[in-house]
Amino acid sequence: MAEPFRVFTSKVVPLPAENVDTDQIVPARYLKVTDKAGLADALFRDWRFDEDGSLKDPPFILDRPGMGGRGIMLVGDNFGCGSSREHAPWALTAWGVRAILSTSYADIFRSNSLKNGVLPIVVPPQVHARLWALLDEDPDAELTIDLAEEGILLPDGSTIDFRIDPFAKQMLLAGTDELGYLLSKEHEMAAWEAAHSPRIDTVAGVR
Amino acid sequence: MPHPAPQPRTIVDKIWTDHVVTQDPGAPAVLAIDLHLIHEVTSPQAFTGLRQRGLRVRRPSQTVATADHSIPTTPRNLPMLDLQAAAQIGQLEQNCAEFGIPLHGIGSPHQGIVHVIGPQLGLTQPGMTIVCGDSHTSTHGAFGALAFGIGTSEVEMVLATQTLLQRDPKTYEVRVDGRLAPGVSSKDIILALISRIGVGGGTGHVFEYRGEAIRALTMEQRMTICNMSIEGGARAGLIAPDDTTFEYMHGRDHVPHGVGWDAAVARWRGLPTDDGAMFDKSITIDANTLEPMVTYGTNPGMGIPISAAVPAPDDEADPSARRALERALEYMDLRPGQPILGQKVDVVFVGSCTNGRISDLRLAAAALKDRRVADGVRLMVTPGSDEVKREAEREGLADIFRAAGADWRESGCSMCIAMNGDQLSPGQYAVSTSNRNFEGRQGKGGRTFLASPLTAAASAINGVVSDPRQLPGIESLAAVGGR
Numbered sequence: 001m002a003e004p005f006r007v008f009t010s011k012v013v014p015l016p017a018e019n020v021d022t023d024q025i026v027p028a029r030y031l032k033v034t035d036k037a038g039l040a041d042a043l044f045r046d047w048r049f050d051e052d053g054s055l056k057d058p059p060f061i062l063d064r065p066g067m068g069g070r071g072i073m074l075v076g077d078n079f080g081c082g083s084s085r086e087h088a089p090w091a092l093t094a095w096g097v098r099a100i101l102s103t104s105y106a107d108i109f110r111s112n113s114l115k116n117g118v119l120p121i122v123v124p125p126q127v128h129a130r131l132w133a134l135l136d137e138d139p140d141a142e143l144t145i146d147l148a149e150e151g152i153l154l155p156d157g158s159t160i161d162f163r164i165d166p167f168a169k170q171m172l173l174a175g176t177d178e179l180g181y182l183l184s185k186e187h188e189m190a191a192w193e194a195a196h197s198p199r200i201d202t203v204a205g206v207r
Numbered sequence: 208m209p210h211p212a213p214q215p216r217t218i219v220d221k222i223w224t225d226h227v228v229t230q231d232p233g234a235p236a237v238l239a240i241d242l243h244l245i246h247e248v249t250s251p252q253a254f255t256g257l258r259q260r261g262l263r264v265r266r267p268s269q270t271v272a273t274a275d276h277s278i279p280t281t282p283r284n285l286p287m288l289d290l291q292a293a294a295q296i297g298q299l300e301q302n303c304a305e306f307g308i309p310l311h312g313i314g315s316p317h318q319g320i321v322h323v324i325g326p327q328l329g330l331t332q333p334g335m336t337i338v339c340g341d342s343h344t345s346t347h348g349a350f351g352a353l354a355f356g357i358g359t360s361e362v363e364m365v366l367a368t369q370t371l372l373q374r375d376p377k378t379y380e381v382r383v384d385g386r387l388a389p390g391v392s393s394k395d396i397i398l399a400l401i402s403r404i405g406v407g408g409g410t411g412h413v414f415e416y417r418g419e420a421i422r423a424l425t426m427e428q429r430m431t432i433c434n435m436s437i438e439g440g441a442r443a444g445l446i447a448p449d450d451t452t453f454e455y456m457h458g459r460d461h462v463p464h465g466v467g468w469d470a471a472v473a474r475w476r477g478l479p480t481d482d483g484a485m486f487d488k489s490i491t492i493d494a495n496t497l498e499p500m501v502t503y504g505t506n507p508g509m510g511i512p513i514s515a516a517v518p519a520p521d522d523e524a525d526p527s528a529r530r531a532l533e534r535a536l537e538y539m540d541l542r543p544g545q546p547i548l549g550q551k552v553d554v555v556f557v558g559s560c561t562n563g564r565i566s567d568l569r570l571a572a573a574a575l576k577d578r579r580v581a582d583g584v585r586l587m588v589t590p591g592s593d594e595v596k597r598e599a600e601r602e603g604l605a606d607i608f609r610a611a612g613a614d615w616r617e618s619g620c621s622m623c624i625a626m627n628g629d630q631l632s633p634g635q636y637a638v639s640t641s642n643r644n645f646e647g648r649q650g651k652g653g654r655t656f657l658a659s660p661l662t663a664a665a666s667a668i669n670g671v672v673s674d675p676r677q678l679p680g681i682e683s684l685a686a687v688g689g690r
Contacts, residue, residue, distance in 0.1 A: 017534075018527055019406050019506050023645040028626040032277055032291040034251035034298050046647050076527065078407030081440065081506075082645060084342040085249065086358035107410055107442045108342060112358035165374070167234045178360070179260075182368045185237055188229035189370060192239060199241045199335055200461060202271040202309050 004175030005117060008098060009144040009153075010071035014135050015061055018076035022109060025080065025088040039091035062095065071098040072143055074131055078102075079120075080109025089116040099145050101152075103128050114168045115178065119147060121162045130160075148173060215481035217378050218447050219413050222353040222478070226336050228370055235372040241335040242269055243365045244321045245308070247299040248276040248626075249340030253363035254302040266369040267307040271330060274299055274312045275320045277626050280589050280616035283313065289628065306366075319592020319618050322346040322560040326430065327594055329459025333448040333475040338365055343560050343642065345436040348445030349429035350452055351478050353413070355443040377487040379412035379441060383420040385495035389685035390676035392570075393428035394562060394640070394659035396420065397435040398500035399492060402510035409441030412488060415480060416446045420494035426455040427566040428688070434561045435642050438507035447479035499675055501547055502644045502657040504535035509644070511547060513662065513674050519543030538646055539654050540634075547656070547672050554637040555586045555667040556649070557660055558616075559623035562640035563591030565598050567660040570688040572604040574664035574678055575611040581670030586613035587629065589621040613667070625650045638666040661685070 030042035048060040055063050073092075079102045080088060089112045092100075099119040113120045123131070134141050134154065144153035147169060152160040171178060216224075228237040243266075250272075257264070264270060277292035279285070287293040296313070303310040311317035317324055322343050325331040333351035338344060340362045347354035361371055383396055401408070414436050421429070429446050436444025453472050456462050463471045498512035509532075511518070517536065520543060523529040536543060541550070557563070557571050568590060580586045588608050590596035596618050599605050608615045622629040623641035625648065631637055633652025640663050644655035658666070661675035661684070678684055 016527070016530075018531055019508075021506065021643075021645045023643065023648050027647055027651070028624045031248050031626060032289070032295050034295055035255065036252050046651055051651075078405075078410065078440065081406050082342065082437075082643060084340060084356040084358055086252075086340075086360060104407060104410060106407070106440065108356055108358060108437075112360065115358065115360040165235075167372075178372050179256075179364045179367060181234075182237065182364055182370055182372065185229055185368075185370075188237065189239075189368060192228040193369075196239070198266070198269055199332065200330060201268045202242075202330065202461070203268040203307075204461075 003117060005119065005147050005172040007144060007146045007148070008071060009142050010098075011140050011142055012135060013061060013067055013070045013073045014132070014139070015073055015075045016132070019078045019081055020075060021082035022080055022085050022088040023082055026085060026091045031085060031087055036090045038094065039087060040094035042087070043091040043095045066140070069096060071096055072101065072145065073097055074101045074135065076102065077104050079105050080113070081106040084108045084112070086112045086116070089113045089118050092118055101128070101131060114172065117172065119145065119164070119172065121145070121152070121164070123160065123162060127160055215484040217480045217484045217486065218351060218415060218445065218478050219353060219376065219378050220484070222334055222336065223375055225334065235374045237370050238336060238373045240269070240338050240365050240369050240371060242271070242325070242330055242337045243369070244325055244337070244339035244344070245270065245272045245362065246276055246321050246339070246341065247274045247295050249359050250302065250362055251295060251298050252359050253366055254306070256363040257366055262367045264306040264308060264366045269369060270308045270366070272299060272303050272308050272310040272312070273318055273321050273324055276620045276624060278313055278619045279627050280619045280621045280629055283617055292627065316593055319594065320560045320563060320620055322434065323564060323591035323595065326350065326426070327459070327592060329456055329461035332456070332462065332471075333452060334478050338371065342437040343434050345442070345444050346430050346434040346560055348433040348436065348443055349426060350456070351445055351448035351475065353443055353445065356437060376442070377412045379409055379414050380486040380489040381414050381416045382418040382489065382491045383416065383494050384418045384491060385420055385493050386423065387420060387494045387497060388676070389682045390661060390678070391497050391499055392659040392661060392688065393424050393431045395497055395500040396492065396494065397432045398502065398507065398510045398657060399497055400490070401435065401439045401508045402500065403492075404439055404490065406438060406506045406508040407440040409436065409439040412441050414439065414441045414444035415486070416444060417480075421446055422449065425566060425688070426451060427564045430564065431561055435507065438642060448475045499659060499662050501662060501672060502655070503539065503541060503547055504532070505538055505644060505646050507642065507644060507657060509535060510657070513548060513672070516544050516546055517541050548674060550656075550672045551636060552584060552638050552666050552671055553635040554631055555580075555584060555663050556589070556622045556637055556639040556641060557587070557663050558589030558591065558621055559641035560591060560620070561642045562660050563589060563595065565595050566688050567640065568595065568599050568604050569602070570684070571660045571664040572607040573684050573687040574661055574675070575613070575668065576607050578611055578668050580612040580667045584667055584670045586611070586667040587616060587622060588613050589616040589629070590618045592618050622649050624648070625653075638663045638672060
């Protein structure tokens with residue numbers, strides 16, 4: 001991860017569907033890449049584009065006027081279920097998404113998002129409903145997300161609190177990654193390995 | 208968190224405690240990983256990360272690779288036409304060579320779907336922590352291992368450190384009492400569970416499947432259930448090891464031999480959940496009342512007993528569930544209230560890490576013996592591994608499939624994920640023994656009914672979604688799967 005997560009303000013892309021799976025976020029045929037870049041056009045590919053590559057008519061929410069550049073998505077419950085593909089947050093970040101608001105996320109998607117600087121914010125159902133009502137009233141409403149304070153500033157000056165895993169928060173704010181943290185535990189790992197012989201040897205000959 | 212000794216513990220708690228390397232206050236645990244499985248699709252960026260940081264693979268001898276997701280299932284002597292897939296597989300071969308990781312790639316007699324070859328080679332063992340950049344890693348839980356899917360960043364972490372940062376999971380008891388009727392299978396148990404709790408019902412939890420009906424299952428049937436834990440939202444699902452487990456494992460390549468075997472079995476016998484241990488959540492399913500299950504919609508939670516009708520959005524009180532159902536029925540082009548039995552089928556797919564093992568193929572072949580696939584229906588049978596393919600050919604199953612008019616393929620993930628050219632055409636209907644019926648999962652615009660191998664075979668014969676209990680001699684047929 002490169003950039004520390006800072007306070008930011010953005011309009012919101014609404015996507016009310018529940019149980020959006022990662023096959024929709026990035027269809028499997030885009031998983032043959034060997035790097036992380038260039039997945040912006042793969043994001044929600046089959047909901048956005050026809051077979052010939054032209055935009056759907058009417059366009060999917062991401063491609064409607066004024067949506068480009070929005071860094072926050074408001075989505076339905078259990079977002080990111082299904083496949084473990086990290087291509088999903090890679091595509092979301094490539095498109096510009098930096099924070100998502102929902103009542104829940106699938107476990108692997110949430111974990112993958114945090115490792116790519118995408119903040120998966122969980123809000124209770126009544127707050128979720130309030131956010132939908134806010135966007136119904138003003139689709140261009142701007143939200144300010146402050147990770148350090150664990151708060152969302154609404155246009156009327158009120159705030160919504162959220163809770164995030166304290167360790168994930170620390171990692172995001174510092175812009176450091178979990179691998180760096182794990183590598184700092186070399187001493188403990190070596191001690192553990194010295195006390196626990198490996199349960200398997202995959203290199204030893206298979207008959 | 209470790210408990211004092213007298214406290215009854217779950218198997219999850221025991222495995223977890225056994226693997227915590229260290230834990231800072233407020234931080235997740237550093238969890239030791241026993242076995243890391245890798246494949247071509249979710250690993251390239253992880254190896255790139257290692258190179259950028261100048262890191263090595265810490266434990267190549269606890270890592271194993273195969274190519275499965277994007278490989279063709281056409282004869283192996285044909286060249287790969289998809290150059291992007293070929294390049295990705297080439298990169299896997301190069302990465303494994305450079306970092307000293309054993310690879311069971313194309314041409315190896317041990318090649319196969321990663322979750323088929325792990326158990327087959329005896330790599331999957333009770334009490335282990337097992338990870339893979341694939342959500343169906345939960346399959347290995349059938350052996351009483353804590354096994355779960357991870358993202359590519361985590362693949363890189365495990366390659367570099369043989370550990371992961373994890374918060375301890377909550378536990379979810381799934382008790383299945385009673386006995387399955389002939390023609391009702393372990394696939395139907397898991398589809399029934401997911402239809403009851405929904406695709407997010409297990410989020411944050413590890414399922415432990417218990418009860419009389421689970422104990423009666425073979426290892427391959429147990430793998431089918433654990434495989435689809437992720438479709439119920441649980442990152443892992445497991446079954447405590449017992450004699451069935453040890454009989455299946457004994458003599459396999461990577462399991463301990465001689466006195467080492469006896470010591471290992473003695474250790475594994477200490478793993479099952481203690482009497483009186485507490486679960487965070489619990490559900491009970493009565494196997495006696497289960498029917499064969501089939502999905503009608505666009506996620507694995509949209510499943511019904513095969514004799515039931517497709518649900519109607521008007522009966523759905525919750526507005527957002529109603530919209531989801533409307534959308535699913537529109538995509539599937541099904542009418543509310545129509546029976547699912549008799550719905551026409553274009554393709555039947557037998558295979559995948561869910562139901563591509565030898566016992567699955569035996570069941571499908573037993574149903575198809577001396578019969579033909581219905582006119583206009585394509586039956587595609589894809590063995591889960593090269594070894595499964597050889598065994599199926601040795602037993603004459605491949606001949607039965609061919610004689611029935613089926614397409615007998617090489618092993619791989621194939622049309623479960625449809626990234627290798629094996630796919631549905633837009634609008635086609637498939638009965639599929641795989642694990643996901645998401646929009647476009649088996650090909651853009653394709654429509655999937657998830658079901659068991661017996662339901663798939665019955666549907667292939669009739670050309671419509673069919674109840675396997677109507678197959679002649681179903682009692683003896685169903686017994687084939689118990690071998």
